[in-house]
Amino acid sequence: MMLLPCPWCGPRNVTEFAYRGENIARPDPNTADKATWRDYLYYRSNRAGWEREGWFHRAGCRQFFSIERNRTTNETRGVGTPDGAGDAAHSGDSR
Amino acid sequence: MVRPLTSKLSRRPVKKYSAVNILRQGITRAPWAPVLVPHELRGRYDVVIIGGGVHGLATAHYLASNHGITDVAVLDKSYIGSGGSGRNTAILRSNYLTPEGVRFYDRSMELYRNLAADLNFNVMFAKRGHLTLAHNDGSLRTMRWRAEVNKLQGVDSEVVGPAEIKKLVPYMDTSEHARYPILGALYHPPGGIIRHDAVVWGYARQVSARGVHIHQDTEVRGIDVAGGKVTGVRTNRGDVAAGTVLNCTAGWSSLISEMAGVSMPVETFPLQAAVTEPVRPFLDAVVVSASLHVYVSQTDRGELVFGASVDPFGSYSMRGSLEFIEGLAGHVLELMPSLAKLRLLRSWAGLCDMTPDFSPIMGETPVQGFLIDVGWGTYGFKAGPVSGEAMAELVATGKTPEIIAPFDLARFTDDRLMGEKGAASVGH
Ligand SMILES: Cc1cc2nc3c(=O)[nH]c(=O)nc-3n(C[C@H](O)[C@H](O)[C@H](O)COP(=O)(O)OP(=O)(O)OC[C@H]3O[C@@H](n4cnc5c(N)ncnc54)[C@H](O)[C@@H]3O)c2cc1C
Numbered sequence A: 001m002m003l004l005p006c007p008w009c010g011p012r013n014v015t016e017f018a019y020r021g022e023n024i025a026r027p028d029p030n031t032a033d034k035a036t037w038r039d040y041l042y043y044r045s046n047r048a049g050w051e052r053e054g055w056f057h058r059a060g061c062r063q064f065f066s067i068e069r070n071r072t073t074n075e076t077r078g079v080g081t082p083d084g085a086g087d088a089a090h091s092g093d094s095r
Numbered sequence B: 001m002v003r004p005l006t007s008k009l010s011r012r013p014v015k016k017y018s019a020v021n022i023l024r025q026g027i028t029r030a031p032w033a034p035v036l037v038p039h040e041l042r043g044r045y046d047v048v049i050i051g052g053g054v055h056g057l058a059t060a061h062y063l064a065s066n067h068g069i070t071d072v073a074v075l076d077k078s079y080i081g082s083g084g085s086g087r088n089t090a091i092l093r094s095n096y097l098t099p100e101g102v103r104f105y106d107r108s109m110e111l112y113r114n115l116a117a118d119l120n121f122n123v124m125f126a127k128r129g130h131l132t133l134a135h136n137d138g139s140l141r142t143m144r145w146r147a148e149v150n151k152l153q154g155v156d157s158e159v160v161g162p163a164e165i166k167k168l169v170p171y172m173d174t175s176e177h178a179r180y181p182i183l184g185a186l187y188h189p190p191g192g193i194i195r196h197d198a199v200v201w202g203y204a205r206q207v208s209a210r211g212v213h214i215h216q217d218t219e220v221r222g223i224d225v226a227g228g229k230v231t232g233v234r235t236n237r238g239d240v241a242a243g244t245v246l247n248c249t250a251g252w253s254s255l256i257s258e259m260a261g262v263s264m265p266v267e268t269f270p271l272q273a274a275v276t277e278p279v280r281p282f283l284d285a286v287v288v289s290a291s292l293h294v295y296v297s298q299t300d301r302g303e304l305v306f307g308a309s310v311d312p313f314g315s316y317s318m319r320g321s322l323e324f325i326e327g328l329a330g331h332v333l334e335l336m337p338s339l340a341k342l343r344l345l346r347s348w349a350g351l352c353d354m355t356p357d358f359s360p361i362m363g364e365t366p367v368q369g370f371l372i373d374v375g376w377g378t379y380g381f382k383a384g385p386v387s388g389e390a391m392a393e394l395v396a397t398g399k400t401p402e403i404i405a406p407f408d409l410a411r412f413t414d415d416r417l418m419g420e421k422g423a424a425s426v427g428h
Helices: A034-042 B019-028 B054-067 B099-113 B115-119 B137-152 B162-168 B196-209 B250-259 B322-335 B381-397 B402-407
Strands: A003-006 A010-013 A018-022 A050-056 A064-070 A076-081 B044-050 B072-075 B130-134 B158-160 B184-188 B213-215 B220-226 B229-235 B238-247 B267-276 B286-289 B294-298 B304-307 B344-354 B361-364 B370-374
Touching: A003 A064, A003 A076, B044 B054, B044 B229, B054 B072, B054 B196, B054 B381, B072 B238, B099 B115, B099 B137, B099 B381, B099 B402, B115 B196, B130 B137, B130 B162, B137 B158, B137 B184, B158 B162, B162 B184, B196 B213, B196 B381, B220 B250, B238 B250, B238 B381, B250 B267, B250 B344, B250 B370, B267 B322, B286 B322, B294 B322, B322 B344, B361 B381, B361 B402, B370 B381, B381 B402
Parallel strands: B044 B072, B044 B238, B072 B213, B130 B286, B238 B370
Antiparallel strands: A003 A010, A018 A050, A050 A064, A064 A076, B130 B184, B158 B184, B220 B229, B229 B238, B267 B304, B267 B344, B286 B294, B294 B304, B361 B370
């Protein structure tokens, strides 16, 4: 079992959360050129180390937050911060 | 003790695997030729292939056998087949959704069917028939669409109803009382399974016999690029210069491309699978249910192999989870309630390099001489032979073969995505 610390509910089983992906800023759709928009849609850093990511506490408080997770060991560090609507465009499977 | 009959002739190592040679070896005790010959890492090769999975090794094989190019090194940070190629559930099929996809995977099936003879190695290809179940109108519509696309490409594929499914898989709950009743299925008779390790070993043996160097425990840590052209790789065992460097590292591929300054639309997700204790053969077909996120096949040894869709968050960790097994077991029992007493032997995970359109990324990159054969996600084992054949042609001729042209990296900047999700997201 892997625990994820929700800033509101404390450490909970990761199955309660929906993964939103790496935190990347959404460009303004009115001004962004095609290249910036494609970058936002498709490209991720996919680092094998620490990354700040967005999560949604789906089966809990239903709040969005972001936290740093090591994508090789799955450890998290620090406390979650109440932002991180993140990005759902690219999570491998929409469950 | 039985004294072996020894003469000079009979002591010669036996190379070819055949019934006659097994008999001969049994009598003479002549040694079998070593399969993987260890080599010193040279300072230069014409071609360096990073990744000793089915894609890297198949490319090396077709480079040698179709183009006579053998100044090649295959580098793997671990042992060959340690990545997805030794962890997959070995389902082979070509009933994809896009015409480009169908043509591509069908060529792979053709190569797979002859692979045992081609490699002189029993890869245990078993044509079983492949069923993709539809539990709702939406998926039934997609099945019809796929069946028509398939037939137009000459691929045997049709939609069948619950009665026919019951005939093919008597143990399946095709009743209307199931939680998600089965409305129909896409039936693809040529689909089947294979022994994945044997495919890796078979390619490695041929490649090694032709003088290609396979270097295990050799990790690429950097890639040298000068003036927009690749010049070599840096490894834990030393630097290697090369005219062509090919990235065949699947789940790790964006890390390798990053070393060459090439970004790719890839995110790595773990995918888990599990296997039960062996039981008598009762399940011939491969059964996939996308709605239930599960698929099942029975190996020649009698074990049931289960798979699912990727884990719900990206990671490079290959640890399994209890949640996966729980979910899997529940879904399997919805399909085949009589399996309730069966025990799981083990489960494991591998890494999948997911792309936005569930299609591979193959061919050239902005860095000259740095080629990629990646984006294999949850479905790339079946593509090993055709990818190897096409990538070898690209390396040898410098021209991108037509069969892989739709899968280039530039499609993400030219808005030519493939849209294969409907046929690739669970049904590997
Ligand atoms: C559980 C599971 C089930 C699957 N089921 C199916 C299926 O039924 N049908 C199907 O077609 N596909 C399936 N797949 C997908 C398939 O396994 C992969 O797409 C395929 O094996 C990829 O092969 P590859 O040769 O490209 O990469 P891999 O076999 O993953 O090989 C990549 C190699 O690169 C090496 N490497 C990584 N980094 C470095 C480095 N820095 N230096 C040197 N070497 C490095 C690794 O050690 C590894 O050996 C499944 C995958 C999984 C995980």
